[in-house]
Amino acid sequence: MQRSISYFSTLCLSLLLGLTACQIEENPTVTPLKKVGFQNDVIKRTLGPNVVGLDLEFAFAMALPSEEGKLVSAEVEASIGGASGTYLEHRSYYTNGSGDDIGVVVGQPSSSEGPITRVNFTADTSAATLRYYYKIPEAARGQQVSFKFISTSSTGEKITYEMGPYTIAKMDMKLDMTISDSKAAYLSIADMAVYTAEEAAQRPDKIDLVYLYRSIPNITFNHALVSPVAEAQYRPDVLIPSGLTNSTRISKVWNLRDFHLARLQFGIYIDDLDFEVLNLSEAPNYAINLRSEAGAWVETADGKYRAYVYINAVNNSAKTARISIKRYTLQ
Amino acid sequence: MKRYSKILIALMAALCVWGCTPEFPIDEDGLLITDRAECFVSNFELLGTDFQTVRTKNAVIDTVAQTIQVDVFFGTDLRNVYPQFSLVTDAKLDPKIVGKVDFSDLTNPKTYTVVSGNRKVRKTYTVFITVQKP
Numbered sequence: 001m002q003r004s005i006s007y008f009s010t011l012c013l014s015l016l017l018g019l020t021a022c023q024i025e026e027n028p029t030v031t032p033l034k035k036v037g038f039q040n041d042v043i044k045r046t047l048g049p050n051v052v053g054l055d056l057e058f059a060f061a062m063a064l065p066s067e068e069g070k071l072v073s074a075e076v077e078a079s080i081g082g083a084s085g086t087y088l089e090h091r092s093y094y095t096n097g098s099g100d101d102i103g104v105v106v107g108q109p110s111s112s113e114g115p116i117t118r119v120n121f122t123a124d125t126s127a128a129t130l131r132y133y134y135k136i137p138e139a140a141r142g143q144q145v146s147f148k149f150i151s152t153s154s155t156g157e158k159i160t161y162e163m164g165p166y167t168i169a170k171m172d173m174k175l176d177m178t179i180s181d182s183k184a185a186y187l188s189i190a191d192m193a194v195y196t197a198e199e200a201a202q203r204p205d206k207i208d209l210v211y212l213y214r215s216i217p218n219i220t221f222n223h224a225l226v227s228p229v230a231e232a233q234y235r236p237d238v239l240i241p242s243g244l245t246n247s248t249r250i251s252k253v254w255n256l257r258d259f260h261l262a263r264l265q266f267g268i269y270i271d272d273l274d275f276e277v278l279n280l281s282e283a284p285n286y287a288i289n290l291r292s293e294a295g296a297w298v299e300t301a302d303g304k305y306r307a308y309v310y311i312n313a314v315n316n317s318a319k320t321a322r323i324s325i326k327r328y329t330l331q
Numbered sequence: 332m333k334r335y336s337k338i339l340i341a342l343m344a345a346l347c348v349w350g351c352t353p354e355f356p357i358d359e360d361g362l363l364i365t366d367r368a369e370c371f372v373s374n375f376e377l378l379g380t381d382f383q384t385v386r387t388k389n390a391v392i393d394t395v396a397q398t399i400q401v402d403v404f405f406g407t408d409l410r411n412v413y414p415q416f417s418l419v420t421d422a423k424l425d426p427k428i429v430g431k432v433d434f435s436d437l438t439n440p441k442t443y444t445v446v447s448g449n450r451k452v453r454k455t456y457t458v459f460i461t462v463q464k465p
Contacts, residue, residue: 219405219463220387233465234406251411254381282431283380288406294381 038064040151040161045131048259048269049169051326052141053083056134058163060088062151063127069154071121074107076132077148079165081115083137088117092128106130140168169272171328173260176312179211181319182239186210187225189248189298189305192325197241204243208300209250209309212238213319223314223321224288225250225296234286246301249283253295253308261310261324262293275306275328290314290321305329358450365421367448372456374417375399380431385412387463397456405463409435414443414458421448434460 040062050056062071076088088110091103106123119130134147146164174192179185186200187193187209200207210228214221214236226235228244257266280299287296295310307327314321355363375390385407391400403409410433416424425444434441437460444455 216405216465219465221405224406252379252381254383282411284408284410286406289404 036065037068038062038151038153038157038159040149040159042147042149042161042163044163044166047267049171049271050136050145050166051169051171051173051260052136052138053173054136054260055085056136056145056166058132058134058147058149059093059129060132060149060161061127061129062159064153064157066126068126069157070124070126071106071128071151072154073118073120073152074128074130075116075118075150075152076134077150078115078117078134079146080137080140080143082112082117083135085133085135086112086117087133088119089131089133090119092125092130094129136168142170143168171270171272171275171326173324173326175261175324177323177325179321179323181211181213185212185238186241186244187309187323189300189307189325189327192327197239200244201241204241204245207244208246208248208298210235210238210240210244211321212236213314213316213321215316220289222288222316223290223311224286225290225309226287227285227301230284230286234288247285248301249280249285249299250287251280251283251297252287252290253297254291256295256308256310257293258295258308258310258326261295261308261326262312264293270308270326272328274308275330278306280306303330360423362423363421363448364450365448367419367421368452369419370422370445370447370452370454371419372399372416372445373419375401375458376415376417377401377403377434377460378413378415379407380411382413392456397454399456399458400461401458402461402463405465407462409433409437409460409462416443416445418445419447422446425453434458437462 043059045057045059062074090105090107090109092106093101093103096102106125106128107119107121110117110119144165144167149161150158152158177194179187179194184194184196186195186207188206189208190206207228209225211225212235213223227246227248228240229247256268257264258268258270259266278297280297290311292311292314295308298307298309305327307325310324312322312324355365358364371394372392375392377385379385385403387402387404411431412434414428414432418424423446425446440457440459442455442457444453446453
């Protein structure tokens with residue numbers, strides 16, 4: 001009996017303690033994450049690998065209490081100066097009720113001095129969000145780039161926000177090359193270009209694949225990329241200029257619609273690592289029946305390049321295809 | 332009271348042991364050996380490196396002759412294809428398919444053995460491949 005009373009008392013006390021602990025404080029205080037006053041913040045808006053020639057986009061927000069002054073300038077310092085086309089927006093954006101970004105001019109168009117891009121404010125404002133577009137330069141290929149976002153107020157106070165480092169991919173990219181049966185049909189991965197038979201004859205060692213379209217009864221041939229020395233049955237009636245001897249390995253892929261190449265809604269990106277781990281040692285030297293939105297992994301005969309050839313579109317009547325390429329240099 | 336508790340615990344332990352005793356034994360692959368003696372292939376698929384079918388039409392499966400006839404597209408890279416078998420319930424395949432298979436030697440068709448659920452019936456199927464010709 002005595003034990004039961006003891007148990008009952010402990011249970012009641014525990015419940016009471018639980019209820020007390022859960023009681024909501026009547027006057028909660030919010031502790032700001034940062035100091036009150038001049039503040040800034042940055043988010044990176046672009047996704048996927050950072051490829052030379054593409055933009056890195058950031059949204060750079062800054063604000064201070066109006067009684068503490070106004071914004072005077074905003075600048076971004078990149079560890080490697082951006083290519084031509086790098087700029088800091090002189091408009092501050094907000095999103096309206098319809099979800100559209102509306103720009104309000106707050107300063108003069110940006111100017112760049114070496115790795116520093118600056119906007120001087122002309123509007124009397126104490127808050128702004130500017131977009132920064134960093135055009136990835138050739139000098140940054142395979143390097144790491146970091147950024148310092150600096151805001152200055154009318155009192156001379158400067159605050160800095162650092163972003164990065166971001167690794168810039170080693171791979172190259174070439175978009176929208178039209179390849180045409182019997183005309184510009186000779187694809188060079190080394191040059192990332194398509195050539196005619198005459199042009200191919202002048203650079204035979206650089207021609208990796210030949211494009212053709214055939215509509216042959218009883219079989220499904222359609223659009224094809226074959227190496228110049230593929231079996232004759234896979235390149236029917238194709239003119240191969242003398243000297244074209246590359247046996248390029250090629251492996252068909254479906255459902256790999258790289259965002260950079262396809263520019264469709266699929267958030268899939270091919271990165272340097274994909275090329276590094278790719279194994280085409282067993283792949284054939286031809287790929288037939290290629291379709292729109294399909295692709296093919298390619299490794300050149302000299303082992304110097306690996307590439308992904310994406311088929312953006314095909315045209316059966318014109319016997320053409322529009323292709324885009326990502327290429328990685330191995331040696 | 333204490334004595335009853337001990338009996339109760341012993342009973343529960345016995346129940347657990349009895350409940351966990353497998354109804355069917357397990358083979359070397361960790362699969363149940365059941366009572367089923369059926370032994371056949373119900374469907375066959377062949378995928379290329381792009382994981383799209385390379386068949387031009389449905390495979391013809393003869394469960395009496397134990398053959399599978401597959402017609403594939405012209406230009407199919409038969410050195411790098413992924414076969415897929417659908418088998419009757421509880422059966423398994425020998426050898427196991429663990430990745431790409433080379434079917435390029437058309438003169439020596441590949442064979443696969445279906446083993447029934449009771450592991451007592453074995454039937455060897457031969458896969459004959461025909462490539463489209465112009």
